[in-house]
Amino acid sequence: MISEQQREQARARTVEYLKKAGVVLTEEEIRNIEIADFGLGDLERTGLQLFTYVNCPRYCAKDLVLFPGQTCAEHRHPPIDDSNPGKQETFRCRYGVVYLYVEGEPTENRKCSPPQGDEAYYTVFHEIVLHPGDQYTIPPNVKHWFQAGDEGAVVSEFSSLSLDEKDIFTDPRIVRVPQ
Amino acid sequence: MISEQQREQARARTVEYLKKAGVVLTEEEIRNIEIADFGLGDLERTGLQLFTYVNCPRYCAKDLVLFPGQTCAEHRHPPIDDSNPGKQETFRCRYGVVYLYVEGEPTENRKCSPPQGDEAYYTVFHEIVLHPGDQYTIPPNVKHWFQAGDEGAVVSEFSSLSLDEKDIFTDPRIVRVPQ
Ligand SMILES: [Zn+2]
Ligand SMILES: [Zn+2]
Numbered sequence: 419m420i421s422e423q424q425r426e427q428a429r430a431r432t433v434e435y436l437k438k439a440g441v442v443l444t445e446e447e448i449r450n451i452e453i454a455d456f457g458l459g460d461l462e463r464t465g466l467q468l469f470t471y472v473n474c475p476r477y478c479a480k481d482l483v484l485f486p487g488q489t490c491a492e493h494r495h496p497p498i499d500d501s502n503p504g505k506q507e508t509f510r511c512r513y514g515v516v517y518l519y520v521e522g523e524p525t526e527n528r529k530c531s532p533p534q535g536d537e538a539y540y541t542v543f544h545e546i547v548l549h550p551g552d553q554y555t556i557p558p559n560v561k562h563w564f565q566a567g568d569e570g571a572v573v574s575e576f577s578s579l580s581l582d583e584k585d586i587f588t589d590p591r592i593v594r595v596p597q
Numbered sequence: 598m599i600s601e602q603q604r605e606q607a608r609a610r611t612v613e614y615l616k617k618a619g620v621v622l623t624e625e626e627i628r629n630i631e632i633a634d635f636g637l638g639d640l641e642r643t644g645l646q647l648f649t650y651v652n653c654p655r656y657c658a659k660d661l662v663l664f665p666g667q668t669c670a671e672h673r674h675p676p677i678d679d680s681n682p683g684k685q686e687t688f689r690c691r692y693g694v695v696y697l698y699v700e701g702e703p704t705e706n707r708k709c710s711p712p713q714g715d716e717a718y719y720t721v722f723h724e725i726v727l728h729p730g731d732q733y734t735i736p737p738n739v740k741h742w743f744q745a746g747d748e749g750a751v752v753s754e755f756s757s758l759s760l761d762e763k764d765i766f767t768d769p770r771i772v773r774v775p776q
Contacts, residue, residue: 440619442691442729471732472687472755477656479687479755508651508658512621550621553650576651576658576755 420461425453432467435483439513439572443469456491457593463533466490470580478580482509482573484516484566489533492519492540492563492588498581504558507577511548514571518546518554518564530565539589548573561588599640604632611646611662618692618751620660622648635670636772642712645669649759657759661688661752663695663745668712671698671719671742671767677760683737686756690727693750697725697733697743709744718768727752740767 420428429451436443443451452468455461467483484490495505509518517530522544529547532540542561546554556562564573583595599607608630615622622630631647634640646662663669674684688697696709701723708726711719721740725733735741743752762774 440691444730447730471689471753472734474685474734476685476757477687477755479658479753506653506655508656510650512619551623551626555651555653574650574658576656578655 419457419459420453420455424461428453428461428467431485432469432483435467435485435513435570435572436469436481439481441481441512441572454594456587456589457596458491458591460533462488464489464491464536473580475579478505478575478577480575480577480580481512482571482575484514484564484571484573486566486568486570488570489530489565490563491536491592492542492561493585493592493594494559494561496559496584496586498584502579505578505580506555506558507575508553508555509548509564510553510574510576511550512572512574513550514569515567516548516564516571516573517567518548518556518562520544520546520556520562521560532563536589539587541588598636598638599632599634603640607632607640607646610664611648614646614662614664614692614749614751615648615660618660620691620751633773635766635768636775637670637770639712641667643668643670643715652759654758657684657754657756659754659756659759660691661750661754663693663743663750663752665745665747665749667749668709668744669742670715670771671721671740672764672771672773673738673740675738675763675765677763681758684757684759685734685737686754687732687734688727688743689732689753689755690729691751691753692729693748694746695727695743695750695752696746697727697735697741699723699725699735699741700739711742715768718766720767
């Protein structure tokens with residue numbers, strides 16, 4: 419677990435990265451920035467900061483912030499019911515560089531490695547490199563993980579309805595939505 | 598009709614406004630910026646510049662640019678079929694100020710007027726003022742129009758599937774999607 423003080427510091431740092439991408443949040447919105455350490459208690463290494471603009475049954479939009487070298491752990495968005503084959507996500511890089519890994523032919527000499535010691539929980543290695551202005555759509559139920567370059571990254575996520583508690587992480591220690 | 602040269606100039610100007618909001622487009626994307634004069638041939642007064650990041654059955658995301666004082670004409674997004682009650686739009690202001698008018702109690706001393714001579718085609722006057730960081734969701738089938746302040750405006754639009762050719766404009770002269 420990370421402390422509330424650590425969360426507050428991470429929120430302030432998130433605002434700095436969002437500013438680099440020209441993103442303006444209100445004071446109330448800043449308090450609602452989500453700091454996700456996935457229950458691993460090692461935010462700098464494995465974690466994600468995010469702000470949700472809108473999440474409704476018909477669409478969802480968020481901005482994601484990654485600190486330098488930070489990794490969002492491997493996961494997939496499974497089918498929910500007959501009308502929802504799982505969340506589909508379009509990532510658009512706004513600032514920095516993000517290295518995205520999805521199912522498919524493993525990329526030779528890929529740029530990133532999983533967090534040291536956690537290699538067992540990373541299984542997909544097809545690399546997509548997103549610079550500002552680049553985007554990529556991840557189909558439902560496809561495993562993916564991503565890591566920021568040395569400058570950190572700001573990524574806009576456009577998607578179908580987000581149901582974070584349904585996400586399936588490869589690492590069985592992970593709790594996406596704390597109780 | 599506006600000329601291709603006018604469209605090119607409007608695209609270059611749109612890029613300048615997007616830059617003010619920190620938005621980066623690739624060269625290919627810049628060529629795909631849509632210049633919508635609604636068939637009125639008076640872009641500076643009534644029109645909209647837009648770039649679509651993604652438009653798929655499950656969600657849509659665009660950035661809209663308005664030049665100073667430019668008006669996007671009154672319209673609504675009607676029901677399409679049993680599974681689609683009409684497009685729902687969430688507007689988030691990124692730069693400048695946008696004055697949005699929707700159905701409801703007319704606002705006294707409202708900031709904007711419809712383009713002169715076109716008053717007959719503007720019927721809703723409940724005002725919502727969006728500064729950077731402010732957002733508002735327009736339910737399906739609700740009439741709306743909007744106008745930028747003196748600095749122009751950049752507005753992110755998160756929405757359900759966009760079917761522009763189905764939009765219903767109050768002004769019968771308007772053709773949203775030219776044949
Ligand atoms: Zn995901
Ligand atoms: Zn609309």
